[in-house]
Amino acid sequence: METSFLLPFSLMILITTLNIFTLTLSATPTDSTTDQDALLALKNAITVDTNGVLSNSWLTNSSICEWAGVTCGVKHHRVTAINLSNFALHGKLTPHLGNLTFLQTLDVSSNNFTGVLPTELSKLHRLKHVNATSNNFTGEIPRGILTNMSLLEDIDLRVNNLSGALPSDICNNTPKLKILILRENLLYGKIPRNIYKCSELQKLSLSVNMFNGNIPTQVGNLSMLTYLSISYNDLQGNIPYSLFDLSSLEFMHLSRNNLSGSIPTNLDNLRNLQTLDLTMDNLTGHIPRQIGNLTSLLKLELSGNRLAGMFINFV
Ligand SMILES: *[C@@H]1O[C@H](CO)[C@@H](O)[C@H](O)[C@H]1NC(C)=O
Numbered sequence: 001m002e003t004s005f006l007l008p009f010s011l012m013i014l015i016t017t018l019n020i021f022t023l024t025l026s027a028t029p030t031d032s033t034t035d036q037d038a039l040l041a042l043k044n045a046i047t048v049d050t051n052g053v054l055s056n057s058w059l060t061n062s063s064i065c066e067w068a069g070v071t072c073g074v075k076h077h078r079v080t081a082i083n084l085s086n087f088a089l090h091g092k093l094t095p096h097l098g099n100l101t102f103l104q105t106l107d108v109s110s111n112n113f114t115g116v117l118p119t120e121l122s123k124l125h126r127l128k129h130v131n132a133t134s135n136n137f138t139g140e141i142p143r144g145i146l147t148n149m150s151l152l153e154d155i156d157l158r159v160n161n162l163s164g165a166l167p168s169d170i171c172n173n174t175p176k177l178k179i180l181i182l183r184e185n186l187l188y189g190k191i192p193r194n195i196y197k198c199s200e201l202q203k204l205s206l207s208v209n210m211f212n213g214n215i216p217t218q219v220g221n222l223s224m225l226t227y228l229s230i231s232y233n234d235l236q237g238n239i240p241y242s243l244f245d246l247s248s249l250e251f252m253h254l255s256r257n258n259l260s261g262s263i264p265t266n267l268d269n270l271r272n273l274q275t276l277d278l279t280m281d282n283l284t285g286h287i288p289r290q291i292g293n294l295t296s297l298l299k300l301e302l303s304g305n306r307l308a309g310m311f312i313n314f315v
Pocket residue numbers: 059061062
């Protein structure tokens with residue numbers, strides 16, 4: 001009697017154990033443990049958590065998927081988004097973020113982060129959205145982020161203290177990039193010609209940096225561009241004619257550089273241009289009459305140049 005009862009019971013234990021074992025294999029809990037380790041490393045690298053958001057919510061007795069600012073995928077419970085925007089955090093970003101292999105969105109904007117953007121971020125090949133604006137990041141932008149992120153759609157790093165030059169092979173494998181905003185940093189060097197490879201780029205802002213050299217004609221190959229701002233740099237040379245072929249362009253800000261030569265006259269394609277700002281450059285020659293034919297134009301700023309011919313017929 002006793003053995004006939006015990007036998008199926010031990011069999012049941014064996015089956016249950018096997019079940020747990022198979023489940024363990026298929027759910028690969030080591031990966032979500034890695035995610036938790038990465039988030040805890042991030043929490044550790046935060047020196048001031050002004051509103052206590054992380055200290056109250058990022059606790060190991062709850063799932064990381066319930067932590068404030070953390071979003072997980074429905075299927076695998078892996079971290080797909082971190083959004084700590086405006087959490088009033090001080091501290092650094094940890095290299096451990098590079099272990100969040102499923103991360104698509106990283107938004108740490110409007111905090112007081114310092115230090116570098118870890119190069120390990122370029123390991124995150126699912127990244128689509130990166131926003132680190134309005135912090136105090138220093139050092140170079142990790143090269144891989146600008147050259148080899150096949151799904152990246154937008155990256156906004158404005159208002160930091162990032163320095164260094166842009167890699168000459170920028171855009172080599174970032175075919176989906178639509179928004180690249182690097183304004184208000186300490187970036188220098190030439191605007192790389194390779195930029196044309198970001199063929200879906202709609203918004204490009206490099207203003208308020210220290211870029212020098214000429215504006216590469218290849219910027220004129222970015223046919224989807226609606227917003228171009230490269231004001232407040234040390235750019236010189238002529239305005240490439242190719243820029244005026246960008247028929248989608250709505251805003252063109254080239255002010256406060258040291259551009260010379262005359263304003264290109266091939267204005268017929270700028271059907272959508274609303275703002276043309278060439279203030280405080282070093283342009284000479286005549287103001288092209290064709291400017292009067294730009295039917296979408298709302299704002300034209302040409303002061304601080306050495307231009308002649310103020311007669312314009314606005315339609
Ligand atoms: C988790 O632990 C904290 C204190 O460490 C406690 O305040 C909180 O209630 C716990 N949460 C759960 C869901 O047990």
